[in-house]
Structure formats: structure tokens, C-alpha cells
Amino acid sequence: MSFAVSLRSPGQWGRFRVSTLARHARRHPLVLIGGGLLVILIALTLAAPLYAGDPLKMDPFVRLHPPSADYWLGTDNLGRDVFARTIYGARISLTVGLISALVAAFAGLLIGVIAGYIRSFDNIIMRVMDALMSIPTFLLAIALISLTGTGIGILIIAIAIPQIPSVTRLVRSVVLSVRERAYVEAAACGGARLPKILWRHILPSTLPPLMVQTAVVCADAIMTEAGLSFLGVGVPPEISSWGNMISSSRLYLAIAPFTIFAPGIFLAITVLAVNLFGDGLRDLFDPRAKRRR
Template sequence: MALLAASIHAEESPALRISSLPRLAVRHPLVFTGGGLLTLVIVAALSAPVYAGDPMIMDPFKLLQSPSTQAWFGTDSLGRNVFARTMYGARISLVVGLLSTMVAALAGLMIGVTAGYIRSFDNFIMRVMDGLMSIPTILLAIALVALTGPGIGILIVAIAIPSTPSTARLIRSVVLSVRERPYVEAALCGGARLPRILWRHILPSSIPPLMVQSANVCAGAILTEAALSFLGAGVPPSIPSWGNMIASSRLYLSIAPLNLFAPGICLAITVLAVNLLGDGLRDMFDPRSKQRR
């Protein structure tokens, strides 16, 4: 036990973590590439007030101007800085994507563990999940926005609800497999209580597939937010978002193409980074992967 504790502390040391980055890039390039791109997007979004300028200022004398030193991506139809709005729009996509993923992951984890381990609840819970999976995300979001008005909170709820069943079904399948293993049966025979079995044996086996699934859900949530904002059912038009930027600039594609391509390319890079990270995590946690050595 002492040797195990010492090895754990050694692995957690900052020097070892830094030295392990090149090895991570070689053994798991998808994780390194996707995580690096996503980190750059997050840093660029958080530091936007330092370098991007004000995304809300309108200048009627600078409508649809070409890129310049004052506006790197030009201006839109209301004279606003497209570069500033693109950088600030990353915040909306990241907040909606990450928070809706967290809600779906936590709800799916609890529901999946309950359905997989407590078999008397399994049939009822899974039928409810099947019903939720049949609800189209976009139609649900439009209905909720019509009832409550546009906002980030209602958008997160509308995306998280249809994303929860797929996570719950995945965790349930993991729990059904783990609960039949010898070490779980040995713990039961030894008198271990249910909370201890769940904490020590069931949850650790559920976290790796949950992380991979969360990456896939996050990528879908970012795209869904952009689609809903494009349709006018996302965040209010006054808030810069990649989706409503693309919607408002599509009429001026021939005059100011950067108004559409700038948020579109940033959206594609962000989704690509999350997908690469998810694929890399899947390869990392899969013992049959060729990258696992």
C-alpha cells in the first residue's frame, strides 16, 4: 500500500505531468490535438475582452466594411465588429455545450446506475428514456422558447433533456456488465452495503465510457445551439452567437463573406476539437485499441 500511495503521489507531481505531455502526444495524438484545440478556443473566448473589442457597438458609417486594423474580419450590416462578435460568440457555444453536457451526464449517470443495478426499476425507467429519445431537440427547444422566451437557461434544458437517454442507456449497459463480476459478488457476500458497492465498484467502471459519451454529447450540443440560434429559437439576437451571426449574414454573402465564414469556421474548429477529443478518449480507454500499449 505504501508503494502504491507513493506511485500515486509521484504521478500527480507537476514535473511528471509536464514531462508526460510529449508521451501523451505520441501515444494518444487525438487526445492531444483535440484537447489542445479546445483549450485554445476556451482561452480565446475567456480573454476576448482583452483583445477583441466591444461586440455591441454599432456604427452606421461602417456598414459591411472590408477587414481592417480596427476590425480584422470587417463589419456586419449594423456596423459591428465581426471579429469581436465571433470571439464573444464562442462563449455562448461553450457555455451551452458544456453545461448541457454536464446536466445530461449527471442525469444519465444517476438514471443509468439506478436502472442497471436496481432491476425492479429497469423496465419503467428505460421506457421513459425511450419516450424522451423520440422528442426532437429542435422542436422541443422551439416549444419551450415559445412558452418562456429565448434564453441560455431554457436552451440548456432543451438540449440536455433529449441527450440524457443515450447517456443513461450506455451507463445502464456498463452497470449490467459490472454487477455480475466476481469482485462485486464477493463484496456482496462480504456484507458490503449498496452505497459502498456503487462508490467503490460500479461508478469507477462507469466514468470512462461516460467521458467518451459526454464528448459526443458536447459536440452535438454546440451544433444544436448554433442551429437553434440560426432559426431564432436560441439566444436573443442582441447576444453574439455563432448561429445568429450566420443567420444575419447569409443575405450579404457576396458582399461580406467573412461575416458568414468567420463564425462558421470557428464553429467547425470547435466541433472538430471536441470530436477528436472524444475519439481519443475512446481509444485511450479501450483496451483493444492499437494505440493502447
Template sequence: MTDSSVSAPTAGADVPADHDLRRALRFRSLRKYPMLYLGSALLVLIAATAIFAPWIATHDPLAISPLTRLKPPSAAHYFGTDALGRDVFSRAVWGGRVSLVVAVAVAVLATVCGVILGLAAGFLRWADSLIMRIMDGLMAIPDILLAIALVAIVRPSMTTVIVAITIPQIPRMVRLVRSLALTLREQLFVEAAHAIGTRLRVILWRHVLPNTLAAVVVQATFIAATAVLTEAVLSFLGVGVPAQIPSWGNMIADGRNVVAIAPHIILFPGILLALTVLSINSIGDGLRDALDPRLANQL
């Protein structure tokens, strides 16, 4: 779909002109959706810090040093030390890995399961009632309580936390995809595909799924942000990742008893946690505006 404000290139148009056009469109897109690009830049920075944690961290995140316990931020310890003398900066850098792994894993699993179940509920009438009653039952239980119950049943680990956070998020994706599928199955192009004998799985893959991707991607970003917060809450309550693994939730839990004399222990991981959630939500808001043609025309 071409932009009416840009004239079509002539046959003799050279490559640099086309390159300039793409560059101008990208610049205009940056001005229209600044939160999308700012959020992406911030998230890339946080992710790069977590990926290169072995080289960025100045100390062993698990090393205990009683002689340097509860030290304020200094040149030797950028974010200070905790009650066991562990370097808060190093633990915060490594803790980003836990949050990002949980966010990506939960978003992917919830999206895949939600899309499959949502399409089945939207196009298979016999499965609709069964799937949606199960989803309603899961949504009737508060997310955090369901996650705590699931973690309590199984030994706490990274995998357990991911599964416990994913299950409460699946119903939201299922309901979204089902509502889109119910609308799309009445469209003429879907009815035409049925009329010529196209198999259902081909219709879903080629015609229905592509028309749900925009909403699914936006919802996946909000699921990722929720996963980061939920993992921190579970770790803070002591039912998340094991205490020996550096995570922002564990760090905040470790510092709650000495917050009056060493607020830096919870301050820096709290800031990183807030920035991560803010960046993911900014990406989701930006994608919603960019992928919704009604909102795009108003900008």
C-alpha cells in the same frame, strides 16, 4: 501497473531519474495520442479567447455604426462589419462564451442525470422498465424538434436553451451507463460486496461508478460537441439565445441575407464553430483510445 519495458527503480534512485522517466512517458503518450493533445490545445486557445474577450475584442460587440456597415476585413475591423455596422471580430470573440457555456453546462447536466438514472436502471429492477420507457419515448423524437418545442414553450434565454439541449442528450447517457451497470453487477467483486452486506449506494459509489468513468467521460465530450452545434442551429432558426446576445448562430443568421455581398459575416463564425466542434471531437477520440486498454495495446 508498471511498464515491462522500464526497469523498476532501485532504492538509491534519485529524484531527477524519476522525473526523466515521467517526462519520457509523457512524451511517448503525446506521440501515441496526438489528436488528444492537439484537440486540447485548440480548445484551450478558443476557451482562453472567450474568457479574455473583454481585453481581446477591439470594439463593443453591440455598438451599431450605420456608416461602416458591410465593410470587408481591414486593419480597423479584422473580420469586417455586419449589416448594422457591428464589428464581426468582437462579436465572434464574445460569441465563443455562449457556445462554451452551453457545451459545458449541457455535458455536465446530461452526464449527472444520465449516470444517476442509468445506475438506477441497471441495479433497481423495479425502476428499469419505467426509466427506459421514458428514455425510449424521448429518443423517438428528433433532438432538434424536441429542443425547438421546449424553447417555444418557455421564453428564450440561455437557461432555456441549456435545458432544451440537455433533455434530448440524457437518454444516450442513460443507455450507456445502464448497459455498463448490467455488465458490472454480474462481476465477482460486486457479488462479493453484496455477500458481505455492503450497502447498495456504497457498491455503486466505490465499485461500479469508477468502472464506468472512462466511457462516461468520452460520451460527455461528444455531448458537448453536439450541444455547440445544436445551440448554433437554434440561434440560426431564431429560437435560441436572444438576438441581442452575440453568438455564432446569431451571427450566421444575421449574415444569411447578405452572404452574396458580405460572405465574411458568416465565414468567420462558421470557421470558429467548426474548429470548436473539431477540437472537442478530437479530445473525445483521443480519450477513447487512451482509456480503452484494447486500443492502447494496438498503438
């Protein structure tokens, strides 16, 4: 008996990995573009203390100072560095968007699986979800924040709750189609317990569409956070946030437009990157979606 062993040198493994990544990049460029932009934004926010300066430092002598070598994007009405506040504001938007999306995805996955597989709970759960969907996201978030007060934790919960029904309906629709398949019925007839059926046969089918929906929810959460902060019911004013910056700069738009352009552009780029990443995931998990374009 003989065994054939194929070995690769470190250089060959490197070329193999690069070629594999290049092939995936050609097939799914949206994932590469969106993911690359997000990686750059995350790297900029993590390295902010090394180059961005203090976003809270105020200097009344340089109020509404135009962009210069000392202040790359100028200063706001309180003499704070717009560049530093914009970079640190990315931390708030990315943190709130990502955690809100994960909370909504986890809760929606749990509720959707129960509603889709256990028929006795389906009608009750979906009526509750329909009631939540009938309330506008902003009004529900404002009501929750008004009752509990402002704060990043409260803001995340207030944004995540209105997003749960959309995730629940998606997961439920997937579970309804999967639970009728032969391998699920065979597992049930073979004596498999409900937790094992859900874990091994139901949940894997829900993950690809759930990942795509999570990206959509993340982009929506970032926009919602900016809108709530713009209205004054988001993060506290002393915390650097793109919504707070746009809100405070709108009064000086005629004389200092640079104070509003930076957070607005960064907000647009972030939402675009998340949407591109979500579209790329959709094409990755469902090749038919790409062929229909």
C-alpha cells in the same frame, strides 16, 4: 536495516515530466490536438476584453465594411465588429455545450445506475427514455423554449434533456455487465450496503465510457445551440452567438461573404476539436479501439 532514497533535482523532475508528457502525446495525439485547440479557444474567449473590442457597438457608417486594419474580419449589416462578435460568440457556444453535456452526463449517470442495478425500475425507466429518444432533438428543444421563453439557462436545459437518454443507455449497459462480476456479488454477500456498492464498485467502471460520451454530447450540444440560434429560438438576438451571426449574415452572403465565414469556421473548428478530444479519450481508455483502426 537500511533505506534507499532516490532524490531528483528540480531539473531532473522537469525533464521527467516533459518526457512523460511527450510519451503520452505520441501515444494519444488526438487528445493533444483536440485538447490543445480547446485550450486555445478558451484562452481566446477569456482574454477577449483585452483585445477583441465591443461586440455590441454599432456604427452605421461602416456597415458591411470589408476586413481592414481597424476591423480584422469586417463589420456586419449593423456596423458591428465581426471579429469581436465571433470571439464573444465562442463564450456562448462553449458555455452552453459544456454545461449541457455535464447536466446530461450527471442525469444520465444517476438514472442509468438506478436502471441498471435496481431491476424493478429498469423497465419503467427505459420506456421513458425510449419515449424521449423518439422525439427529434430540435423539436423537443423548440417546444421547451416556446413554453418557457428564450434564455441561456432555458437553452441549456432544452439541449440537455434530449441528450439524457443516450447517456442513460450507455451507463445502464455498463452497469448490467459489471453487477454480475464476482467482486460485486462478494460485496453484496458480505453485507455491504447498496450506496457503498454503487460508489465503490459500480461507478468507477462507468466513468471512462461516460467521459467519452460527454465529449460527444458536448459537440452535439454546440451544433444544436447554433442551429436553434439560427432558427431564432436560441439565445436572444442581442447576445453574440455564432448561430445568430450566421442567421443575420445569410441575407448579405453575395455582397459580404466575410460576415458568415468567421463564425462558420470557428464553429467547425470547435466541433472538430471536441470530436478529436473525444476520439482521443476513447483510444486512451480502450487501446483495442486504436488497434482496430
